[in-house]
Amino acid sequence: MQNRFFTVIIPIILLVVGAFYFTAQFIKPSPKKEITIATGSKTGQYYETALKYKELLEKEKVKVNIINTTGSIENIKLLNDQKVDVAFIQNGTLENAENLEALASIYYEPLWIFYNNKNTISYMQDLMGKKIEIGQKGSGTKDLALDILNINGIYEKNSTFLYDNSDISKNKLLSNDIDALFLVTSANSKIIKELLTNEHISLFSFNRANAYSRKFNHLNALDLYEGTIDLLQNIPNQNKKLLSTTATLVSHKDFSDELIRILLKKVTLVHKEKTLFSQENEFPNSSNLLLKQNEEAKRYLENGDTWLEEIFPYWIASTLDRLKILLIPLITLSIPLFKGVFPLYRWSIRSKIYRWYDEVQDLDLSLDKADKQNLIKKLDELEKLKKEIKAETKVPLAYMSEYYDLIMHLELIISKANMKLNNQ
Structure with missing residues (x-):
């Protein structure tokens, strides 16, 4: 029985290990963190x-x-x-x-256009002929600024475009060296808050924001309401319309x-x-x-x-x-594996009962030629075997009928020995 167990279970284990190893070759390695x-x-x-x-x-x-x-x-x-x-x-x-x-x-990246209060700018066309900081070359701000300016007829041939970084541009605006400044950044930016709170600088409001958002698919019209930045100081002091792209x-x-x-x-x-x-x-x-x-x-x-x-x-x-991906060999092998497991389980339980039958049979056969003295000895062995079986044999309830068959067979042999002893 034990040999049968190993001949079944070892091939199954080897098959599972082999399937896992083969499948593992197709698993991507963990990326570098x-x-x-x-x-x-x-x-x-x-x-x-x-x-x-x-x-x-x-x-x-x-x-x-x-x-x-x-x-x-x-x-x-x-x-x-x-x-x-x-x-x-x-x-x-x-x-x-x-x-x-x-x-x-x-997140939204609004386009902020700041200009000096000395200028009156209601529409983009009012920037024609002005000095305008439109962002560094290589930046998205420059590209967006050019789109907005060019669609309004403002080009380098009729205006002055400058390409400094935001800090230099801000200082030029504050010192009146330029007329307007284009910035693309979030409302939490320090430079935005600084310019919004400066009484000499104004924020351009896109009166035609919805029209721009129809012209450019990547632009949205946003509302910046009065007092949104600072209620106490009422910044901004009136509703503003902005255009915004998104950071991606x-x-x-x-x-x-x-x-x-x-x-x-x-x-x-x-x-x-x-x-x-x-x-x-x-x-x-x-x-x-x-x-x-x-x-x-x-x-x-x-x-x-x-x-x-x-x-x-x-x-x-x-x-x-x-x-x-390792589920593939598991699913493939699960049916034959389960088919092998249940018979093995039944065999392991029944073996607890059947292992006694060799000894029971030997005692039964030895009664045929036993004299009175040997019969007494065999009866003693049978009683000891009975106690040993009851002490050591523990099986689930589903297998109790086979357990009691063993006890019944042992009782029959004990009865047979007693009858033979009484007849001598």
């Missing part, structure tokens, strides 16, 4: 946001490298060269790229799906709160993306965490998810 992010200048919103991601991701043992750049155009080049994994891109800067994919829109996270196509998921988990934590222009849980989202969206990012934004991610820490859940 490192993300390189291209932002913008250290004074910009992209950099501040990347620092928040870094803090959260490094709690998950993911190393984060931050690379400062001049803006979206340089970030796109770094992505194409795969010198970074993820970058902040101003939506509308890039519409088609074979090797790049959008992950999510993460973009990756190259070879970026790991697992790192995309854990990144978006942290992105969601950073951007889900209600802000000046967005409702709670409005961001991150898949809205207004001009670039093709990564499929894993799309699934995460639509469905959130998997049930494994809700139960286990992320990297354990990720490992289990990668091992799901």
Whole structure:
């Protein structure tokens, strides 16, 4: 019986181990826990946001490298060269790229146009012939500013365009060296708050904001209500209409799906709160993306965490998810395995009963030629065997009938020995 057990179970074990080893060859290795992010200048919103991601991701043992750049155009080049994994891109800067994919829109980036109070500017055309800071070359701000200016007939041939960074541009505006300044950043930016509170500087209001949003698919019309920035000082002192694009996270196509998921988990934590222009849980989202969206990012934004991610820490859940391919050999082998397990179980239980029959049979056969003295000895052996069987044989209720058959057979042999002893 024992040999039969091993001849059945050992091939099953070897088959399972072999199937697991073969299937494991198709499992992707765990990605390197490192993300390189291209932002913008250290004074910009992209950099501040990347620092928040870094803090959260490094709690998950993911190393984060931050690379400062001049803006979206340089970030796109770094992505194409795969010198970074993820970058902040101003939506509308890039519409088609074979090797790049959008992950999510993460927050509104309003276009702020500030000008000196010495000028009267009601419409964009009023900037014609003026000195205008439109953002650094290589930045998304420059591209957006040119779109807005050019559609209103304002070009370098009839106006003066300057390409300094935001700090230099701000100082030029405050010192009256320029007439207007274009900025694309969030309302929380220090430079925005500084300019809004300066009594000599005004914020341009897009009276035709809805018209612009129809002309450019990546632009939205936003309302900045009176007193929104500071109720006590009533900043701004009247309702303003703004145009806004969205900050977009973009990756190259070879970026790991697992790192995309854990990144978006942290992105969601950073951007889900209600802000000046967005409702709670409005961001991150898949809205207004001009670039093709990564499929894993799309699934995460639509469905959130998997049930494994809700139960286990992320990297354990990720490992289990990668091992799901091992279900193939398990399912394949489950039917024959279960067919082998139940007979083995029945055999193991019954063997507790049947192992006594060799001894019972030997005693039964020995009675035929026994004299009176040997019969007394055999009866004593039978009684001891009976007590031993009752003490050592424990089986489930389903097998008690076979147990009592053994006891009954033993009682019959004891009766047979007693009758033979009485007849001598």
